[in-house]
Amino acid sequence: MDIWKYRSYIWTNALSELKNRYAGSSLGAYWNILQPLFQILLFTFVFSQVMVAKIPGMDSSTVAFAVYLSSGFIPWISFAELLTRGSNAFIENATYLKKLAIPEYVFILQIAVTTTINLCISMSLLCVLVILLGFSVAASWLLLPIVLILFLIFGLGLVFVFASINVFFRDVSQLLQSIVQIWMWLTPIVYIEEFLPNHFAQIIKFNPLYYFVNSFHQIIVYSSNPETMDWIVMTSISLLSLVIGYVIYRNLRPEIRDVI
Amino acid sequence: MDKYAVQLQGLSKKYKRYTKPYHRLIEWVTLSRMKNHEEFWALRDVSFSVNYGECLGIIGHNGAGKSTLLKLLSRSLWPTTGSIKTNGNVVSLLELGTGFHPELTGIQNIFTSGKLLGYSDEYINGKLNGIIEFSGLSEQFLNQPVKSYSSGMYVRLAFSLFANLEPDVYIVDEALSVGDIFFQQKCFDFLQKLKAKGTAIILVTHDMQTVKKYCDRVMILEEGRIIHEGNPLEMVNLFYTLDRRKPIAQNGNHNANYLLENEAVEQSEIPPEALRNIDSASMNRKGTGSVRIIGAILCDENGNEIRTAQTGDRIKLKIFANVILDVPDLTFSYQFSDRHNTVVFGQSCYMLDKRKFQGRKEEVIKIEFDIEMNLFQGLYTVMVASTDCQTESTNQVYDLLEGCLTLEITKPDWRTFHGVAFMNSSYGIEKINIKR
Numbered sequence: 001m002d003i004w005k006y007r008s009y010i011w012t013n014a015l016s017e018l019k020n021r022y023a024g025s026s027l028g029a030y031w032n033i034l035q036p037l038f039q040i041l042l043f044t045f046v047f048s049q050v051m052v053a054k055i056p057g058m059d060s061s062t063v064a065f066a067v068y069l070s071s072g073f074i075p076w077i078s079f080a081e082l083l084t085r086g087s088n089a090f091i092e093n094a095t096y097l098k099k100l101a102i103p104e105y106v107f108i109l110q111i112a113v114t115t116t117i118n119l120c121i122s123m124s125l126l127c128v129l130v131i132l133l134g135f136s137v138a139a140s141w142l143l144l145p146i147v148l149i150l151f152l153i154f155g156l157g158l159v160f161v162f163a164s165i166n167v168f169f170r171d172v173s174q175l176l177q178s179i180v181q182i183w184m185w186l187t188p189i190v191y192i193e194e195f196l197p198n199h200f201a202q203i204i205k206f207n208p209l210y211y212f213v214n215s216f217h218q219i220i221v222y223s224s225n226p227e228t229m230d231w232i233v234m235t236s237i238s239l240l241s242l243v244i245g246y247v248i249y250r251n252l253r254p255e256i257r258d259v260i
Numbered sequence: 261m262d263k264y265a266v267q268l269q270g271l272s273k274k275y276k277r278y279t280k281p282y283h284r285l286i287e288w289v290t291l292s293r294m295k296n297h298e299e300f301w302a303l304r305d306v307s308f309s310v311n312y313g314e315c316l317g318i319i320g321h322n323g324a325g326k327s328t329l330l331k332l333l334s335r336s337l338w339p340t341t342g343s344i345k346t347n348g349n350v351v352s353l354l355e356l357g358t359g360f361h362p363e364l365t366g367i368q369n370i371f372t373s374g375k376l377l378g379y380s381d382e383y384i385n386g387k388l389n390g391i392i393e394f395s396g397l398s399e400q401f402l403n404q405p406v407k408s409y410s411s412g413m414y415v416r417l418a419f420s421l422f423a424n425l426e427p428d429v430y431i432v433d434e435a436l437s438v439g440d441i442f443f444q445q446k447c448f449d450f451l452q453k454l455k456a457k458g459t460a461i462i463l464v465t466h467d468m469q470t471v472k473k474y475c476d477r478v479m480i481l482e483e484g485r486i487i488h489e490g491n492p493l494e495m496v497n498l499f500y501t502l503d504r505r506k507p508i509a510q511n512g513n514h515n516a517n518y519l520l521e522n523e524a525v526e527q528s529e530i531p532p533e534a535l536r537n538i539d540s541a542s543m544n545r546k547g548t549g550s551v552r553i554i555g556a557i558l559c560d561e562n563g564n565e566i567r568t569a570q571t572g573d574r575i576k577l578k579i580f581a582n583v584i585l586d587v588p589d590l591t592f593s594y595q596f597s598d599r600h601n602t603v604v605f606g607q608s609c610y611m612l613d614k615r616k617f618q619g620r621k622e623e624v625i626k627i628e629f630d631i632e633m634n635l636f637q638g639l640y641t642v643m644v645a646s647t648d649c650q651t652e653s654t655n656q657v658y659d660l661l662e663g664c665l666t667l668e669i670t671k672p673d674w675r676t677f678h679g680v681a682f683m684n685s686s687y688g689i690e691k692i693n694i695k696r
Contacts, residue, residue, distance in 0.1 A: 002378075006375070006378055008375055009376060009378070096376060100359075101334060101336055169285070254338040257338065258275055258276075258338075
């Protein structure tokens with residue numbers, strides 16, 4: 001199997017990318033965590049102090065909101081990164097694809113691995129932080145890795161779709177920048193679902209990301225298990241996304257190297 | 261072990277050409293019911309097989325499908341139809357230095373490119389000493405970023421990596437024509453050793469000398485098909501006769517250097533003697549190699565090769581050259597030297613009619629000088645060269661072969677002059693009266 005053959009390429013490059021992304025800066029790899037942290041602080045400040053949001057069922061609003069925000073925002077950042085960087089994976093590695101036998105998907109997997117490592121680190125840190133802030137550790141946290149895996153599979157499927165089409169229509173990666181922006185605001189990440197007018201609250205239920213983010217909130221903020229329905233939805237859309245991604249990639253694959 | 265190292269069956273490659281990008285979108289949306297593209301077949305129905313320990317040469321003009329074939333063989337392209345079966349590891353020199361990162365050191369690059377090719381660190385580690393030794397690069401350099409390497413060193417390192425991967429099938433292209441001559445020789449020696457050990461080699465190149473020297477079998481590719489197959493010498497000669505230079509559109513620039521635009525339709529052939537004269541000569545050769553002289557011959561009016569002539573004979577000097585790289589400024593010249601190595605006569609096309617030629621990659625050019633052999637008796641050597649049109653000694657030399665031909669001028673029946681040069685002269689004679 002080719003994946004096996006190229007596993008060390010995927011792994012080493014994913015690691016060196018994490019290390020080298022901020023090469024030359026004195027804080028180096030720490031920026032992987034510092035940047036999302038600043039964003040979280042900013043959003044927390046804006047939404048808890050300026051626009052005053054209160055989490056239902058929580059007392060100390062600033063800290064609670066920070067936790068609420070982080071538990072949705074951290075996975076979201078990884079998801080957005082996976083989409084935007086992954087969709088360029090083939091084009092960025094055109095020099096290799098033009099000459100080497102290396103399979104195209106290796107470059108997508110490499111980005112996926114980078115994102116996953118990054119996400120795992122920040123989620124672990126978040127959990128530590130949440131404990132330090134006085135939240136209790138709950139058994140529901142054990143479900144977190146499963147949701148994360150489903151979440152990443154959902155993203156991976158989409159990346160295969162966008163990366164394949166992007167080879168033929170370069171506008172896709174530009175378009176994706178805007179889609180990602182809109183998508184974030186269509187998902188209750190920096191705001192709270194209850195704030196939404198009724199008809200909007202109905203609409204966001206059609207957003208697949210809603211179920212994932214909702215589950216993160218359930219697990220981390222409320223220490224409860226996601227509902228069975230949520231599990232079913234999450235599992236099916238992850239698998240659906242992966243299947244669609246695979247089918248599109250497989251159909252376009254023979255021509256990708258012709259046009260790249 | 262299977263009989264064939266590589267076996268191609270009915271291999272074809274089609275490219276789709278869209279005039280407008282959205283045409284593809286229309287096709288996708290209508291699920292190909294509305295066809296909007298032109299088909300371009302880069303390869304059609306190519307089948308061949310290569311045995312272990314055999315070197316197969318593939319030659320062809322630009323656009324004949326060579327690079328497509330190379331890419332299919334190295335599996336960086338997907339065939340439209342047909343199949344490629346390979347038994348064992350395939351390494352393609354097309355990939356030479358592809359994975360190199362300028363900021364990484366030589367050693368680090370060996371490992372990263374190894375991984376790109378699908379070899380594990382442990383495997384490369386085992387080969388490391390061999391790689392370093394073969395490259396001949398000092399340890400100091402190996403621990404420096406490759407951006408500080410000269411292009412020759414770069415190729416050395418890259419080739420050393422490939423050389424030590426021990427593949428069953430080697431695919432070699434022009435990549436080797438970089439690097440200095442000694443390293444090239446080393447590479448080819450190495451390939452021959454591999455061949456002897458049973459490695460199959462597929463050589464795709466323009467360099468006819470290499471083809472003749474190393475290949476066991478040669479195929480000519482034209483318009484995506486294999487049109488001829490046979491022994492190297494025959495194929496190379498045949499290839500020259502197939503040369504069809506397509507007329508190149510005038511770019512409107514009237515000062516542009518003269519392009520050879522004649523459509524070489526009549527099938528010409530390079531006399532085998534002419535090729536042999538260049539091949540077998542133990543002469544001094546220099547130049548950049550951009551325009552390579554592949555044949556030279558002295559002959560009489562009937563085209564028969566001559567080694568002797570008499571003073572006053574009209575002889576022909578034919579030079580055949582292969583343009584390897586585009587050159588904007590090109591002329592051909594020859595020079596006769598006597599046995600004291602004194603140049604007795606030299607001339608270039610440019611001196612004759614002030615035309616600067618323009619050489620296009622892959623053109624094969626024939627130059628025929630018509631010379632009145634007004635030399636005194638003795639043995640002369642001939643130098644032929646392709647150069648730019650500078651007449652100073654600082655000119656750019658593409659290829660220069662000293663003493664590739666010899667000509668003996670025999671004692672004429674009637675001696676019309678003596679000395680080195682014949683000065684075209686006449687005289688009048690009359691009886692005159694002088695006033696006293």
